[in-house]
Amino acid sequence: MKVRIHKLFDYLLETTEQSPEAIVGFSLSQSPRLGDFLADLDPNLSLDWNGRSFRGLPELRARILAQAGLDGKCAADDVLVTAGAAEANYLAIMQLLQPGDRLVIEQPGWPQAEVLGTAIGAEIVTVRRHEEEGWRLPLDRLAEAATPGTRMIFLTNPNNPTGQLLSPEDLTECVGIARRAGAWLLVDEVYAGLEWDEPRAPSIAGLYEKGITTGSVSKALGLQGLRTGWLICRDPGLVMDAVILRENSSEIMNVLGEHLAEIALRPERLVPALDRARAQGRANLARLDAFVEATPGLSWRVPRAGLIGLARLPEGLNGEDFARRLLAPPYRTFLLPGSAYGEQQHIRLGVGGDSGTNLATGLERLAGLLREMAPEP
């Protein structure tokens, strides 16, 4: 089994070192500084591993359940602390899928399941979200795709990259579809917490015995560099399989990540941190929406959650050519092309990050390049 590179990572690898002057593609909230945590850190903390559980620091697992609204629905041992949501997805996919197994994914969506499923030799069935339908997940097509015997359905909620949300009713329907097919239902909830006009959707691990929730402190809390996330599932066999695979990859969690995440998820920190992230995200998103409205040739479906969305370029323009020209002088502005998600005429716009992203400059330059590439008739 060899894992092949995906367009999204290929483009990031190629462009990360080009030092853009502005970024219109940042997908996470402003990141805190280490100093913000020092007062709550124990200087005598041993930098050996946590020494207590291969599933992760017990206090952190309790906080993870509480923030996901899973108290009373899942037990602490249903939680495995992982190196980000990425590792949680990896462990579940690798332990559940065999060559020839049917894996149902969404497009546009987070590419990890497709990359790993392809490497495993799974049969991959794609359910398309359509822009004309507001990028919503078509549940009738999901039901058709998830034939009996399907091994896994992999979804993101909120969706990366469109910012669309599955409601509690949608999720109940997804559970029905998965149950009828006998499938595991993995919902990557890494963007949860940044819903703009609706409450956070319920976590799938509380709704379905074969539901797998993955998430992390990376996005809403901006703590991506801690590499601390989780997998939650009520099936003890699945959690144990993930523990076993992790023992043979990274073995144990990084202890600083566990402690910092536990501090960040304490209610007295979590509530104000989310309030700040939401206020900032909402303001930036309103600015971006006004920009898209006012910019001839650009259109989008406003994200209902998260800090990113897909915008359509004028007919005849290719998102990847556009992104490359925008990154080159004189514009020097980074964004991700829609080709990272299989959408050739789109670009991914994101409004996360701090003042270092120079959003206003980035938007001006984006408009400048649009004028240059698509002069008005």
Ligand SMILES: Cc1ncc(COP(=O)(O)O)c(C=O)c1O
């Ligand atoms: C949908 C989705 N899942 C997982 C990840 C990985 O996140 P983490 O930093 O928690 O590993 C990302 C990061 O961009 C993401 O967008």
